[in-house]
Amino acid sequence: MPSPKRIGKIEFGLLSPKEIRQMSVKKIVWADTYDDDGFPYPQGLMDLHLGVIDPGLRCKTCSQKAGECPGHFGHIDLAKPVIHVGYTRLIRKLLRVTCRECGRLLLSDEEIEKIIGPEEEMGSESVSEKDVKKERICPHCGEQQLKINFEKPTTFAEITTDERGKKVENKLTPADIRARLEKIPDDDLQKLGIVGRVARPEWTIMTVLPVPPVTMRPSIILENGQRSEDDLTHKLVDIIRINQRFKENQDAGAPQLIIEDLWELLQYHVTTYIDNEVAGCPPARHRSGRPLKTLSQRLKGKDGRFRGSLSGKRVNFSSRTVISPDPNLSVSEVGIPQKIANEMTIPVHVTVFNIEELRRIVRVGPERPDLKSPCGANYVIRPDKRRIRLVKGTGTDDGNLDFVADQLEVGWIVERHLRDGDIVLFNRQPSLHRMSIMAHWVRLMDGKTFRLNPSVCPPYNADFDGDEMNLHIPQTEEARVEA
Incomplete structure (x- = not known):
């Protein structure tokens, strides 16, 4: 090497x-x-x-x-x-x-x-x-x-x-x-x-x-x-x-x-090819009248390569909703609505130690009945990377929960729902300093808003006049340790 x-x-x-x-x-x-x-x-x-x-x-x-x-x-x-x-x-x-x-x-x-x-x-x-x-x-x-x-x-x-x-x-x-x-x-x-x-x-x-x-x-x-x-x-x-x-x-x-x-004319075309928004130069346009997006426009601005594709990206395993106060929560906790907890998942590798617990989780399926019942799961991933969607039985259709639970083996991955005590990242934009994104423990709650202790508002510069915040679910053990 x-x-x-x-x-x-x-x-x-x-x-x-x-x-x-x-x-x-x-x-x-x-x-x-x-x-x-x-x-x-x-x-x-x-x-x-x-x-x-x-x-x-x-x-x-x-x-x-x-x-x-x-x-x-x-x-x-x-x-x-x-x-x-x-x-x-x-x-x-x-x-x-x-x-x-x-x-x-x-x-x-x-x-x-x-x-x-x-x-x-x-x-x-x-x-x-x-x-x-x-x-x-x-x-x-x-x-x-x-x-x-x-x-x-x-x-x-x-x-x-x-x-x-x-x-x-x-x-x-x-x-x-x-x-x-x-x-x-x-x-x-x-x-x-x-x-x-x-x-x-x-x-x-x-x-x-x-x-x-x-x-x-x-x-x-x-x-x-x-x-x-x-x-x-x-x-x-x-x-x-x-x-x-x-x-x-x-x-x-x-x-x-x-x-x-x-x-x-050649100079004009090369100029507008490099930058179509130069002062003192009419922009090149389509027949429809829309200005062409040339090299400089691909890089500049909010939707350009740097800000749009590199600095900021759309991500999976994240959710966003309005925040509201709950002084009964610890400063290190965040209250999460059940609806969001059922959508956001954490991948758990099946081992000899947790296989029985994960079988129970798979049998609950994609819809957890209430906050008190154990969490369910949305998908199971086989070692060959094939993804099996868990389907609950309705009427004549039996679903596949029991079948998949019985098949579960060491080496498979179960994507289980969020549950109390999981660690998540909580962020409010604009992210101005490192305290704009912090880790919290999950507390499942009724309602449709994220709840947080009012004492945690200053670092996020949050208030409750309609502010929205983002939740990110770390997907690996390393990410959770870092959080």
Whole structure:
């Protein structure tokens, strides 16, 4: 077994065009997805090398079936570079603090040393935009600097003056900006707090676009049998179509005006593909008028990946209802309605010591008659993971309680109801500190609300004006010990 390793540091960087191509399994050329027979086009957006979502097909990269194949990235070669909308502030800063001719920082070595100390001692401090004086002559090559104007979302321009002293804006194309960023040496980047080895600034101007795997943007089949593509696929179709038109016009030697319009259109589509809520940029929409949910919208906000899928999830074995006070309860107890106790279950492994007790529990079944009677069970799980639902007899139907109880053996699992003395987790939202979720012992009670001692209200910040609280049932012995 390999010796354990400790992580020394993590470096966050940007994907370089070379890395995007290495990561890619296929160059995507066509905007089409499926042919008339419903088969994915080769080199199209649903190419079988990018992964499979249809049953019966196998991925051409890893030879796995749908459900097993994790998906693989492709790439689109862009006809001209475009700006990554997420890095416009960084680009603006770099253009303003570096020389337009030699790419060096607009500070002499002595001035840099004053700000961040000698190179051997360089700590966490770095040069900021404010540190760069507004004198517009490069101390290294003597080049006159021009003012940089930035207009949202992705327009950069240099301000010059003509013979009559009138200000003129010269628009910088993404290709011009990329050429300027390429000149900045790694040493100067480090002084700005950027590690050139993992994040060269020219990589913020994209020349190649990664295409996410098919598994990340699956198409769905509607009731009428038609396929409906994912929002990301819609956006990628737009990008490829404009990219093709751009290449054709370029090769045909179209006028500069048409080339510039197509370049702006390509920039618009790539911008809305990355983030469809950028200020100063109309959102891309469906025919129905609904804005598309693109990459940034999948991550941001309440329903995004971080808050919606990672930090907060819907869980089983939990319940929620209104709380009310009961001063007769101990501070470490929580009163639970019988209806909830009959739904919430705890898995108990059958052993030689508890088999008789569990047989009695199985014979009670899914409906416990009253609070005083012993608890019942809802399911029994066999060693082969088959789940048997317990059914109480009604009239002519005998149910299966006695049959399952007689069959019960060591190694089976019985999912029994909650009973007095079980340990549960009790939580009130918003969970602001660790006392917002605490363990309590169960006390079964009549009624329909959770009961708790008023003395326990302060840590939960609870009151009884309609507050609701959550109950979570630990499912393993380890979880119960921890609680």
